[in-house]
Amino acid sequence: xxxxxxxxxxxxxxxxxxxxxxxxxxxxxxxxxxxxxxxxxxxxxxxxxxxxxxxxxxxxxxxxxxxxxxxxxxxxxxxxxxxxxxxxxxxxxxxxxxxxxxxxxxxxxxxxxxxxxxxxxxxxxxxxxx
Numbered sequence: 859x860x861x862x863x864x865x866x867x868x869x870x871x872x873x874x875x876x877x878x879x880x881x882x883x884x885x886x887x888x889x890x891x892x893x894x895x896x897x898x899x900x901x902x903x904x905x906x907x908x909x910x911x912x913x914x915x916x917x918x919x920x921x922x923x924x925x926x927x928x929x930x931x932x933x934x935x936x937x938x939x940x941x942x943x944x945x946x947x948x949x950x951x952x953x954x955x956x957x958x959x960x961x962x963x964x965x966x967x968x969x970x971x972x973x974x975x976x977x978x979x980x981x982x983x984x985x986x987x988x
Contacts, residue, residue: 864923864927865927872916876909876912876913878951878955879908879951879955882955883905886905901957904957908954911954912951916947918975919939919971919975923978926982929982931981931985932981935977935984938977939981942971943971946969946971947967949963949966
C-alpha cells in the first residue's frame with residue numbers, strides 16, 4: 859500500500875478549493891444566463907480565470923509533492939510546501955471568487971503558490987540525490 863498522507867491531505871484540500879471555485883462559476887453563469895464564454899461579464903470572467911489558474915497550478919504542485927513524498931522526501935519541506943500551496947490557493951481563490959476583493963490577495967496567493975512549487979522542487983531534488 860502506498861502511504862502519502864501529506865499529498866493526500868493537500869489533494870483533498872485543493873479539491874475542495876477547486877470545487878468551490880467551480881460552484882462560483884456555475885452560480886455566476888446561471889445568474890447571468892451565460893451558457894458559453896463570459897458575455898463580457900467581469901465577475902464571471904474573473905471567476906473563470908481564477909478557476910482556470912487553480913487547475914493549472916495545483917496539479918504540478920501535487921505531482922511534485924507526491925513524487926517527493928514517495929521518494930522519502932524531507933517531511934518539513936513537504937509540510938511547508940503543502941502549507942504554502944493551500945494558503946496560497948485559498949487567498950488566490952478568494953480574490954477571484956469575490957469581485958471587489960483587494961488585489962493583494964491575488965499577489966500573495968500567487969507568491970505562496972510559486973514558493974510552494976520551489977520548495978517542492980527542492981524536496982524532490984534532495985530526495986532523488988540522497
